[in-house]
Amino acid sequence: MTETNLLQGPIHDVHVELGASFAPFGGWEMPVSYAGTVAEHTAVRETVGVFDVSHLGKATVAGPGAAAFVNAALTNDLGRIRPGKAQYTLCCTPEGGVIDDLIAYYVSDDEVFLVPNAANTAAVVAELRKVAPEGITVTDQHREYAVFAVQGIKSTEVLTALGLPTDMEYMAYADAEWEGRPVRVCRTGYTGEHGYELLPRWDDAAPLFRALIERVKAAGGQPAGLGARDTLRTEMGYPLHGHELSLDISPLQARCGWAIGWKKPEFWGKSALEQEKSAGPRRILMGLKGLDRGVLRPGQAVLRGDETVGETTSGTFSPTLKVGIALALLDTGAGLEPGDQVEVDVRGRRLRAEIVRPPFVTARTS
Numbered sequence: 267m268t269e270t271n272l273l274q275g276p277i278h279d280v281h282v283e284l285g286a287s288f289a290p291f292g293g294w295e296m297p298v299s300y301a302g303t304v305a306e307h308t309a310v311r312e313t314v315g316v317f318d319v320s321h322l323g324k325a326t327v328a329g330p331g332a333a334a335f336v337n338a339a340l341t342n343d344l345g346r347i348r349p350g351k352a353q354y355t356l357c358c359t360p361e362g363g364v365i366d367d368l369i370a371y372y373v374s375d376d377e378v379f380l381v382p383n384a385a386n387t388a389a390v391v392a393e394l395r396k397v398a399p400e401g402i403t404v405t406d407q408h409r410e411y412a413v414f415a416v417q418g419i420k421s422t423e424v425l426t427a428l429g430l431p432t433d434m435e436y437m438a439y440a441d442a443e444w445e446g447r448p449v450r451v452c453r454t455g456y457t458g459e460h461g462y463e464l465l466p467r468w469d470d471a472a473p474l475f476r477a478l479i480e481r482v483k484a485a486g487g488q489p490a491g492l493g494a495r496d497t498l499r500t501e502m503g504y505p506l507h508g509h510e511l512s513l514d515i516s517p518l519q520a521r522c523g524w525a526i527g528w529k530k531p532e533f534w535g536k537s538a539l540e541q542e543k544s545a546g547p548r549r550i551l552m553g554l555k556g557l558d559r560g561v562l563r564p565g566q567a568v569l570r571g572d573e574t575v576g577e578t579t580s581g582t583f584s585p586t587l588k589v590g591i592a593l594a595l596l597d598t599g600a601g602l603e604p605g606d607q608v609e610v611d612v613r614g615r616r617l618r619a620e621i622v623r624p625p626f627v628t629a630r631t632s
Contacts, residue, residue: 272290273294276320276412276469277318277472278295280475284479285300286300286491289492291384291492294384296321297489297491299491299494300491303491303493303497306491306493307585307586309488310457310490311418311586312418312419313418314418314420314485315482315487315488315490316414316417316487317414317415317494318412318475319413319456319463320411320412322381322382323380323384323406324379324380324408324410325379325382325404325407326377326379326380326403326407327378327379327394327405328376328378330376331375331401331402332375333378335398335399338533339394340356340534341357341358341525342355345527346527347372348372351372351435351438352438352439352452353437354525355368355369356517356522356526357390357393358516358533359534360535362535363535364516365389365390366387366389366507367383367505367507367511368380369381371439387406387408388406409468410467410468411450411466411468412466412467412468412470412474412475413463413464414466415455415457416464417457417460417498418457419459421460421461424482424487427484428478428481430442430449430451435453436454436631436632438452438453439453440452447466448470449470450465456495456499456504458501458504458628458631464478497582497583497585500580500592500593501584501587501591502627503593503624505522509593510551510580515595517539518539518542519548519550519551519595521551526539550596551594551595551596552576552622552623553593553594553625554568554592554620554622555619555620555626556590556591556619557607557619559617560612560617561582561612562591562612562617562619563578563582563592564579564581564592565578566611567611568596569608569616573600576595576596576597576600576608577595578592578593578594579593580593584626587627593624594610596621602621604623606621607620607621
């Protein structure tokens with residue numbers, strides 16, 4: 267998909283009214299910022315922000331035994347949760363590469379709702395459809411629902427003011443109504459802060475987002491765009507598919523082994539991942555905290571002396587720490603540990619960095 271035929275979300279006109287700047291992401295035209303990335307990042311960390319992430323995919327797997335079918339395909343163990351809960355999981359290839367990471371909503375034994383990444387939705391749906399038994403349907407609902415993320419310490423205050431449910435465990439959800447319109451509310455997010463993700467119907471999105479903006483601003487917060495979403499998730503060490511996860515980067519390399527149900531009898535990629543776990547991954551995701559002035563970016567070589575020991579996968583300026591930070595895949599054979607110093611090749615200039623174990627800041631999701 268080229269930049270001339272990018273898809274637009276259900277409230278594009280609202281973002282234009284708010285003065286957003288836009289950029290392509292995953293085939294969609296996305297709001298990057300409104301008041302500026304640092305201000306929006308700070309609002310989420312200190313008060314509250316609201317994101318439109320309606321580009322995220324949506325799909326429903328339904329039919330007798332749908333949950334068991336999904337559980338035999340995706341890595342995490344749906345048996346660990348119950349209806350009304352959600353779970354982070356991965357869709358892998360037989361070789362252990364990652365087609366996508368996604369959230370699975372356990373609706374019932376016969377229905378699972380999936381939220382994949384925008385660019386990978388069709389691939390996830392196609393892989394599930396290939397092997398779905400008779401009676402189980404996999405429906406792509408990418409443009410049937412919007413997704414809004416309300417994140418920050420005042421997120422509960424915002425939802426309460428709109429009459430939406432907030433009293434739920436982390437990674438639990440509730441189906442509710444707002445002004446007679448259905449909306450699913452889940453205690454999830456991608457920022458490391460206490461927050462919620464709301465899924466209204468696509469055609470109901472604009473009035474709900476306007477109401478959220480009003481309440482967020484009343485609470486001292488503001489709308490936030492893709493720029494702040496990236497700085498926030500990088501500070502938390504959360505993976506982004508195409509950067510920290512890919513067909514060539516396994517869950518174990520990305521420190522996502524916790525999202526694998528190793529005791530399950532089957533899931534896609536199980537044999538390959540078990541072999542990698544037994545041998546130990548050849549590289550592992552770590553954080554780099556800049557010690558020199560400069561902003562780290564993806565795709566930069568990590569050096570120890572004259573030896574290349576890894577490569578950055580994401581990099582940014584941390585508004586919270588006021589330094590450059592990065593996520594990097596480091597060779598396990600190099601024997602590097604947190605606290606060790608390395609250098610990052612930033613356009614021919616070597617910047618010193620300290621190895622840290624992500625996250626860079628403390629999560630406050632509970």
